[in-house]
Amino acid sequence: MSNPSNNVLPLGRLSAKGAISGKSVSSSSPFILEARNVVKRYGSVTALAGADLELRHGEILGVIGDNGAGKSSLIRAVSGALVPDSGEIFIDGAPVKFHNPMNARQYGIETVYQNLAVAPGLSIVENLFLARERRLKGIRGALLRTLDRTAMNSFAKEKMQALGISTLQDIHQPVETLSGGQRQAVAVARAIAFGSRIVILDEPTAALGVRESRQVLDLIKKIRDDRNLSNPDQPRYAACL
Amino acid sequence: MSRVVPKPPSELEVVIKNPQRPTMPQNINRVIKKHPMVASLVVLFASIVVFSFLNPRFLTAANMGLILQQVTVIAVLALGQALIVLTRGIDLSLGAITVLSSIAMASTAVYLNWSPPVAISLGIAAGVALGLINGLFVIGLRLPPFLATLATLSMYGALATVVTKGVTISATNMPPMLSWMGSPFVIGGLRLTYGCGVMLIMFAVVAYVMQFTQWGRHVYAVGDDPEASRLAGISVKHVLLSVYTVAGCIYGIGAWLLIGRLGAASPNAGVDYNLDAITAVVIGGLSLFGGRGQVIGALFGALIVGVFRNGLQLSGVQVQWQGLAIGALVVVAVTIDQRIRGTGAAR
Numbered sequence: 001m002s003n004p005s006n007n008v009l010p011l012g013r014l015s016a017k018g019a020i021s022g023k024s025v026s027s028s029s030p031f032i033l034e035a036r037n038v039v040k041r042y043g044s045v046t047a048l049a050g051a052d053l054e055l056r057h058g059e060i061l062g063v064i065g066d067n068g069a070g071k072s073s074l075i076r077a078v079s080g081a082l083v084p085d086s087g088e089i090f091i092d093g094a095p096v097k098f099h100n101p102m103n104a105r106q107y108g109i110e111t112v113y114q115n116l117a118v119a120p121g122l123s124i125v126e127n128l129f130l131a132r133e134r135r136l137k138g139i140r141g142a143l144l145r146t147l148d149r150t151a152m153n154s155f156a157k158e159k160m161q162a163l164g165i166s167t168l169q170d171i172h173q174p175v176e177t178l179s180g181g182q183r184q185a186v187a188v189a190r191a192i193a194f195g196s197r198i199v200i201l202d203e204p205t206a207a208l209g210v211r212e213s214r215q216v217l218d219l220i221k222k223i224r225d226d227r228n229l230s231n232p233d234q235p236r237y238a239a240c241l
Numbered sequence: 242m243s244r245v246v247p248k249p250p251s252e253l254e255v256v257i258k259n260p261q262r263p264t265m266p267q268n269i270n271r272v273i274k275k276h277p278m279v280a281s282l283v284v285l286f287a288s289i290v291v292f293s294f295l296n297p298r299f300l301t302a303a304n305m306g307l308i309l310q311q312v313t314v315i316a317v318l319a320l321g322q323a324l325i326v327l328t329r330g331i332d333l334s335l336g337a338i339t340v341l342s343s344i345a346m347a348s349t350a351v352y353l354n355w356s357p358p359v360a361i362s363l364g365i366a367a368g369v370a371l372g373l374i375n376g377l378f379v380i381g382l383r384l385p386p387f388l389a390t391l392a393t394l395s396m397y398g399a400l401a402t403v404v405t406k407g408v409t410i411s412a413t414n415m416p417p418m419l420s421w422m423g424s425p426f427v428i429g430g431l432r433l434t435y436g437c438g439v440m441l442i443m444f445a446v447v448a449y450v451m452q453f454t455q456w457g458r459h460v461y462a463v464g465d466d467p468e469a470s471r472l473a474g475i476s477v478k479h480v481l482l483s484v485y486t487v488a489g490c491i492y493g494i495g496a497w498l499l500i501g502r503l504g505a506a507s508p509n510a511g512v513d514y515n516l517d518a519i520t521a522v523v524i525g526g527l528s529l530f531g532g533r534g535q536v537i538g539a540l541f542g543a544l545i546v547g548v549f550r551n552g553l554q555l556s557g558v559q560v561q562w563q564g565l566a567i568g569a570l571v572v573v574a575v576t577i578d579q580r581i582r583g584t585g586a587a588r
Contacts, residue, residue, distance in 0.1 A: 119462050120466060131459075
């Protein structure tokens with residue numbers, strides 16, 4: 001890739017306990033996310049033999065490797081989907097422990113899963129707010145848990161526009177009517193729309209054609225570069241996997 | 242042999258050939274896809290029109306009221322079934338739950354002389370408990386809903402027979418409140434029962450909940466894609482458990498309606514209700530594969546079945562043929578559902 005900050009690490013170094021850093025944006029900036037000596041075994045199989053990972057502000061990091069190399073295990077450990085046997089994970093230098101993806105989400109780590117990201121029958125807005133719905137204020141929201149559709153719609157419109165995927169005619173159309181790239185965009189929008197700091201994408205282009213892959217890669221750069229997308233106090237960082 | 246091979250259209254040509262305004266069939270397709278119950282609404286009105294031409298007695302206030310009374314119990318049970326179907330499940334035990342709840346109401350009121358409100362509350366609570374047990378089998382033991390409710394159908398049915406020793410309790414022995422749902426009132430020449438009103442209110446409430454509340458949308462999400470819902474942070478187990486419990490509550494209220502409708506609480510009632518409720522749900526445009534359709538469709542489905550039964554009868558068609566007609570409706574409904582999901586998944 002042409003962008004100098006898109007680092008690509010050959011896999012051998014991952015299992016050989018190498019820091020995945022390479023050329024970074026500013027090598028002096030502190031690590032926002034750091035994993036040290038992460039070990040995960042499944043029975044007799046060692047999936048991760050002391051892997052390290054370092055991620056700096058504004059960095060797009062790609063992890064490349066053969067099947068079974070441990071990419072997914074490393075990523076799942078960082079996103080909370082997997083609890084490592086040993087090793088440490090630091091956010092902003094402070095040690096953290098994740099027991100499930102919700103833990104990681106509390107620290108601003110959002111994961112876009114490969115194929116399971118969106119519910120096809122639900123609309124774009126509903127997918128965006130899945131499990132994070134906004135409720136009406138007052139008794140209807142508190143007691144009946146009635147949704148605040150107006151607020152959700154305008155928020156969704158704004159975010160989709162900021163992402164440059166406003167080509168979607170209608171935010172109420174079901175996700176299954178979208179192309180693969182557009183679906184991925186919805187999934188990415190969900191990951192960044194709620195103040196996340198680190199976005200993990202698991203094989204974001206695996207199911208996509210060349211042009212759609214291009215769109216997704218552009219989207220990832222856009223997330224990093226476009227300050228309008230992010231709250232200035234909380235710049236976003238993407239780990240692309 | 243020279244054949245003109247059409248050049249594959251360039252992107253620009255495609256755009257020109259597909260103008261912004263979709264064609265008629267596309268429009269119809271889109272509407273049905275978004276609101277599968279529209280198809281059932283059309284069938285409902287079409288059948289009413291056809292039957293009213295076949296027999297002048299069909300489209301009278303008296304007959305319409307009769308149809309509404311006839312479908313009331315099935316519609317309520319179909320409402321509970323619809324919730325479970327939306328989560329990709331199916332409930333084969335609803336007839337047994339309803340019967341057991343109605344027996345709980347009637348026997349505590351008649352044999353133990355409990356006050357009617359307490360007896361009715363107990364009956365509804367029994368429905369809630371039995372639904373909860375279904376849910377626990379489904380999420381705790383991870384049984385497929387079909388098998389879990391097949392097992393509880395057998396259990397609950399046996400329990401109903403054991404408790405009553407096979408004896409039917411007639412409404413004439415019950416306090417009037419238990420059969421209140423069957424008592425009639427007249428509105429604009431339409432003779433309805435209070436049960437009809439309660440049924441309509443229940444549909445309105447559940448339709449609101451499903452469309453406008455967090456819980457309702459989570460039920461749709463879980464039915465549509467359980468794994469995506471889990472990863473998004475929805476507790477799929479809690480949603481499923483709550484759905485089976487709420488369905489049990491609906492069956493419990495249905496039990497009260499059943500006593501009013503039958504004028505009795507009988508362990509032998511409710512045999513056909515399972516399949517009738519599933520039929521209503523399917524004809525109403527809800528997908529057995531979860532996440533598609535609106536609960537109000539179950540009402541339309543029940544009404545369609547009621548209209549067909551009643552209309553065919555008035556037209557002098559033998560009872561045996563009614564089953565054939567309703568079977569044909571099911572085939573049509575499922576075909577539409579398959580097409581909707583087929584085109585949806587083909588991208």
